Amino acid sequence: MQAIVKLMDWIETPWGRIETPGLIPTWIACGRCGRCCRGFVLGYREEELETFYRWRKTGAPYSYPKDIEAIHDLFVKIPEKIAADGQSIYTCKAFDESSGGCPLFADKPEQRPIACWAFPYIADIEDLFAFSYPGCRIFQKSLLYIMERMLQNFMEAFDPIADRD
Numbered sequence: 001m002q003a004i005v006k007l008m009d010w011i012e013t014p015w016g017r018i019e020t021p022g023l024i025p026t027w028i029a030c031g032r033c034g035r036c037c038r039g040f041v042l043g044y045r046e047e048e049l050e051t052f053y054r055w056r057k058t059g060a061p062y063s064y065p066k067d068i069e070a071i072h073d074l075f076v077k078i079p080e081k082i083a084a085d086g087q088s089i090y091t092c093k094a095f096d097e098s099s100g101g102c103p104l105f106a107d108k109p110e111q112r113p114i115a116c117w118a119f120p121y122i123a124d125i126e127d128l129f130a131f132s133y134p135g136c137r138i139f140q141k142s143l144l145y146i147m148e149r150m151l152q153n154f155m156e157a158f159d160p161i162a163d164r165d
């Protein structure tokens, strides 16, 4: 996987450089299909999230997710579902099953957890492959972009005319 990370650097993906929603390039914008909202892993157990939330309320200087309040308010564990690696699977109270979308996306973007707007941009590029939801626009566009960049780099590297000036 380390090789993939290096490859992404060479192809100049924005992964690791996006820190606010405004920095997300339009070519990898979320398609708002809602597939990832129905069930997702957070990398934390429910008890850990509760502990983080208590710390946050007391102002304790421990390390916890920056968006722990939004996570605590919105995300709920689906008791009957467990990921293959044993992690809990969560869904979101805000998710609108009838429309299949996120009502906060347009109306209250500031209430969306960082885990939502940043998925999977500020995470490691590996997450793109680890959590590739079927039909995810981000995943599809990223693959397309990566292939285009590889072709461009290849053409530039082997362009017989480029070095003649």
Ligand code: SF4
Pocket: 036, 037, 074, 091, 092, 093, 094, 095, 096, 101, 102, 103, 104, 105, 112, 113, 116
């Ligand atoms: S806040 Fe919106 S984008 Fe995030 S999980 Fe909930 S419904 Fe999905």
Ligand code: SF4
Pocket: 030, 031, 032, 033, 034, 035, 036, 037, 119, 133, 135, 136, 137, 138, 139
């Ligand atoms: S699956 Fe992909 S395109 Fe669909 S809502 Fe999630 S991040 Fe956006």
